[in-house]
Amino acid sequence: xxxxxxxxxxxxxxxxxxxxxxxxxxxxxxxxxxxxxxxxxxxxxxxxxxxxxxxxxxxxxxxxxxxxxxxxxxxxxxxxxxxxxxxxxxxxxxxxxxxxxxxxxxxxxxxxxxxxxxxxxxxxxxxxxxxxxxxxxxxxxxxxxxxxxxxxxxxxxxxxxxxxxxxxxxxxxxxxxxxxxxxxxxxxxxxxxxxxxxxxxxxxxxxxxxxxxxxxxxxxxxxxxxxxxxxxxxxxxxxxxxxxxxxxxxxxxxxxxxxxxxxxxxxxxxxxxxxxxxxxxxxxxxxxxxxxxxxxxxxxxxxxxxxxxxxxxxxxxxxxxxxxxxxxxxxxxxxxxxxxxxxxxxxxxxxxxxxxxxxxxxxxxxxxxxxxxxxxx
Amino acid sequence: xxxxxxxxxxxxxxxxxxxxxxxxxxxxxxxxxxxxxxxxxxxxxxxxxxxxxxxxxxxxxxxxxxxxxxxxxxxxxxxxxxxxxxxxxxxxxxxxxxxxxxxxxxxxxxxxxxxxxxxxxxxxxxxxxxxxxxxxxxxxxxxxxxxxxxxxxxxxxxxxxxxxxxxxxxxxxxxxxxxxxxxxxxxxxxxxxxxxxxxxxxxxxxxxxxxxxxxxxxxxxxxxxxxxxxxxxxxxxxxxxxxxxxxxxxxxxxxxxxxxxxxxxxxxxxxxxxxxxxxxxxxxxxxxxxxxxxxxxxxxxxxxxxxxxxxxxxxxxxxxxxxxxxxxxxxxxxxxxxxxxxxxxxxxxxxxxxxxxxxxxxxxxxxxxxxxxxxxx
Numbered sequence: 117x118x119x120x121x122x123x124x125x126x127x128x129x130x131x132x133x134x135x136x137x138x139x140x141x142x143x144x145x146x147x148x149x150x151x152x153x154x155x156x157x158x159x160x161x162x163x164x165x166x167x168x169x170x171x172x173x174x175x176x177x178x179x180x181x182x183x184x185x186x187x188x189x190x191x192x193x194x195x196x197x198x199x200x201x202x203x204x205x206x207x208x209x210x211x212x213x214x215x216x217x218x219x220x221x222x223x224x225x226x227x228x229x230x231x232x233x234x235x236x237x238x239x240x241x242x243x244x245x246x247x248x249x250x251x252x253x254x255x256x257x258x259x260x261x262x263x264x265x266x267x268x269x270x271x272x273x274x275x276x277x278x279x280x281x282x283x284x285x286x287x288x289x290x291x292x293x294x295x296x297x298x299x300x301x302x303x304x305x306x307x308x309x310x311x312x313x314x315x316x317x318x319x320x321x322x323x324x325x326x327x328x329x330x331x332x333x334x335x336x337x338x339x340x341x342x343x344x345x346x347x348x349x350x351x352x353x354x355x356x357x358x359x360x361x362x363x364x365x366x367x368x369x370x371x372x373x374x375x376x377x378x379x380x381x382x383x384x385x386x387x388x389x390x391x392x393x394x395x396x397x398x399x400x401x402x403x404x405x406x407x408x409x410x411x412x413x414x415x416x417x418x419x420x421x422x423x424x425x426x427x428x429x430x431x432x433x434x435x436x437x438x439x440x441x442x443x444x445x446x447x448x449x450x451x452x453x454x455x456x457x458x459x460x461x462x463x464x465x466x467x468x469x470x471x472x473x474x475x476x477x478x479x480x481x482x483x484x485x486x487x488x489x490x491x492x493x
Numbered sequence: 494x495x496x497x498x499x500x501x502x503x504x505x506x507x508x509x510x511x512x513x514x515x516x517x518x519x520x521x522x523x524x525x526x527x528x529x530x531x532x533x534x535x536x537x538x539x540x541x542x543x544x545x546x547x548x549x550x551x552x553x554x555x556x557x558x559x560x561x562x563x564x565x566x567x568x569x570x571x572x573x574x575x576x577x578x579x580x581x582x583x584x585x586x587x588x589x590x591x592x593x594x595x596x597x598x599x600x601x602x603x604x605x606x607x608x609x610x611x612x613x614x615x616x617x618x619x620x621x622x623x624x625x626x627x628x629x630x631x632x633x634x635x636x637x638x639x640x641x642x643x644x645x646x647x648x649x650x651x652x653x654x655x656x657x658x659x660x661x662x663x664x665x666x667x668x669x670x671x672x673x674x675x676x677x678x679x680x681x682x683x684x685x686x687x688x689x690x691x692x693x694x695x696x697x698x699x700x701x702x703x704x705x706x707x708x709x710x711x712x713x714x715x716x717x718x719x720x721x722x723x724x725x726x727x728x729x730x731x732x733x734x735x736x737x738x739x740x741x742x743x744x745x746x747x748x749x750x751x752x753x754x755x756x757x758x759x760x761x762x763x764x765x766x767x768x769x770x771x772x773x774x775x776x777x778x779x780x781x782x783x784x785x786x787x788x789x790x791x792x793x794x795x796x797x798x799x800x801x802x803x804x805x806x807x808x809x810x811x812x813x814x815x816x817x818x819x820x821x822x823x824x825x826x827x828x829x830x831x832x833x834x835x836x837x838x839x840x841x842x843x844x845x846x847x848x849x850x851x852x853x854x855x856x857x858x859x860x861x862x863x864x865x866x867x868x869x870x
Contacts, residue, residue: 171769202794205767368793390582392548393805403793412791414801416745416783417579421808424791425800428770 121156121223122147126466126491127247129210130172131186136200138174140213140470141190148251150225155233157252160266162217162245163458164469164478164487165274166366166405171213174206175199175409178479181472191470214489217245218260218269229254237264239272239452246466248491258449267460268453270488271302274429276448276456277441278404279307281432282364283316284444289400293317295355295363297372298407299339300327300483302458308336309455317358319351321372327483342372352379356386362400364427369408373401373424374415381418394419402427407481461485465493498533498600499524503843503868504624506587507549508563513577515551517590517847518567525628527602532610534629537643539594539622540835541846541855541864542651543743543782548590551583552576552786555856558849568847591866594622595637595646606631614641616649616829623843625868635826644837645830647865648679651806653825653833654818655781656684658809659741660693661821666777670694672732672740674749675784676716677704677860679835685713686832694735696728698749704860719749729756733763739777741804746785750778750801751792758795771796779804784858838862842870 127145132138150156164172176193184192195203218239224230238257244250260269286294294311298304299320311318312335319338320331331339338354340347354360361384363376377399384397399418404427414424433441448456464487468474478487504522509515527533541549553570561569572580595616601607615634621627637646663671671688675681676697688695689712696715697708708716715731717724731737738761740753754776761774776795781804791801810818825833841864845851855864 198794203767205762205765209767211767374788385582388582390580390586390588393807396808404797406793409793411751412793414789414791416780416786416789417575420781420803420805423800423802425802426797428797430770431773431798 121149122249125247125249127244128213128466128469130174130213131210132174132195132200132203132207134207136195136197137192138176138195139184139186139190139192140172140475141186141210142188142466142470143186145247147249150223150230150251152225153227153230153254154225154251155221155230155238155254155257156223157219157238157240157250157257158222159217159219159245159247159250159491161219161270162214162489162491163271163460164489165215165271166407166481167274168213168215169479169481171211173475173479174203178476181475181479183470183472189467189470191472191475193475212244212247214245214247215243216241216271216273217489218266218272220266222249227254233257233259236260237266237269239269241273246469246489246491248466258445260449260452264452267488268457271458272448272452272456275303275306275458277433277444278429279303279310280444280447281429282307283310283314284436285402285427285432286316286362289362291360291362291400293319293358293360295319295321295360295376297321297363297365297367297376298405298483299331299336300324301366302486303366304331305334306456308334313455317360319354319358319360321351324483348375348379351375352382355379356383361397363402365401365403366405367408368403368406369410369412371413371415373403373412374418376401377418377422377424378415381422385419391419394421396421398422400424404428458486460488463488463490463493465489466491498526499626502624502626504621505590505843505846507551507590508587509551509572509577509580509584511584513572513574514569515553515572516561516563516567516569517549517852518563518587519565519843519847520563522624524626527600527607527628529602530604530607530631531602531628532598532607532615532631532634533600534596534615534617534627534634535599536594536596536622536624536627536868538596538647539591539866539868540648540837541866542592542648543784543858544651545590545592546856546858548588550852550856551580555853558852558856560847560849566844566847568849568852570852589621589624591622591624592620593618593648593650594866595643595649597643599626604631610634610636613637614643614646616646618650623846623866623868625843635822637826637829641829644865645834648835649825649829649833652680652683652835654810654821655806656680656687657821657824658806659684660687660691661813662779662804662809663693663739666739668737668739668777670696670735670737672696672698672737672753674698674740674742674744675782675860676713677707678743679863680743681708682711683833685711690832694737696731696735696737698728701860725752725756728752729759732756733760738774740779742778742780743782744785745780745783746787746789748790748792750780750789751795753778754795754799754801755792758799768796771798773798775799777801781805835863837865840865840867840870842866843868
């Protein structure tokens, strides 16, 4: 192995205390020497995805974020009693944060596949990417094409594989077109590019008029603005045009899932005879995020052939098997600067990430204002 | 064929009008001569199941029920605009009512299987059982053991096959015990007897303390009263004891489905390490009825491995195929007076069924107060 890897790193950890607070702190941690099939990555870029937020702040009220100290710079926020109850299993344990990132391999174990990564820019999934250096198994890495920057490679797993996973799930469950409820997000733009490339009907839902224009400028045909008075009709028209009977929803709370099923049922019932139980077209909504943490309200005006459930990347990848997952990863690497390109609204050092004002900004997860942590700055 | 069948019958039909009313009326209709594989049944008993109510009254407000006339005795009630909108496909068309019933075969077509039913008591599923006579395909009939009365045979399809279907669905989706949310109903008592006979863990939810005693007197081990302050703890204990991770819910509205998933998740998470996405135990709720027509509210405090969906008998039977469905029907006939026995709180003539006071009573679908229509009285 190479020996130029440091033995310690600065890292961010999140700790829920039994007094109902969560503290995100910058502290020191060891960097283990790489095992046979491991590499040490100098992490240069790591995105803050919506899926990172739960581990970072445990559903705390970010309006309460205040600077603190926990052996180093830190920020503390307050949890509701319900949120604290839901987080009992992690109380008192500092949790690493950051699902994915990218950087340069500066040390490697003895195995050929580890050695092959030395000096390469890799993207990786690790659950602890908000740090300067990490020791990571090669199976968690994707080697990027020459010339790819770490910033370009920083988000190679969560959004790309989720977008590809939605399309694969759509196909495997017998649907031919799909709906995505956060069309203007980085993930939404990726999904739009995949569907354009692969000839798949996609209904994009966005929450602001300017995002309609954004998506249209990216070639999207069906874009429905949920803030418009005509949303329900617009959505029904788009569902009719595409035949979409499956939706992937990152919002979770409110009545959007119910509206989706109801509009799908309207289309499915057109031209058919009356049935007391509604159409026999199966209508599916998968909730894969929770941008609205409030309850999901279902009006059940959509017959009996429907299902709502959670959708999560990791079990999806386990279901399809290693070979299929590898094919998806190879596509991500080959198209990391095109189909799977991400863009960011701010770059943050590790210290910036515990600044209360920055916390409130990136905690909003506003479309177009995604944060990229750059641990070497 | 025999020739002692009448050529006309009195029948109940339900008609939604575009003025937002629904009218249930008693009128005359022809009785077609039986085709080769058909029989004419003199209907002596037909239950009013919860699943009949939608066709009968189209979600109308039954407090508004008032006597009317539509070529004969009738009752009229008023729909909300939303209910009317959901029923557009049936506006102006008199719909037959009554999913199932039983009676004596008084005429039969030429085929051996039709002839074999002459003089026999049969249960049947037809969608038009609230009538004095009907012509029915032999495939819709179950011949009952000698000595079975029509009242005993009146409910051979909806509840028995639904109860058996729940157990089959539980097994086929990899669960080992189940929850039923209307434990004290006729269906619930059947399911309890099936689970006792077959050694399957069953968590019965009831809504009143006296129903706890009722179910215990029927040998039920796990009965949780949703009106009790301790309901959530009681339910969690019963889920832990049985390992149930699938529930069948006839209530639909409110927070019961959410509570079920949340308590299942509590049990599934016990002893495990903290996971940001919750346990990987898949938790399923099927909504098969809508005793509470209000919205279903999901708090989503149960991780990501969950699903809620509609469950309906007919597609279930289609999925399992004819041979498997026949085996279930044979079990129903053999155990119609034991496992699959129903009991009733009132008997109604066809004329009684359009009496506004009776409508309000049977429309409540109160446990223990089920109505049996006896068309020959």
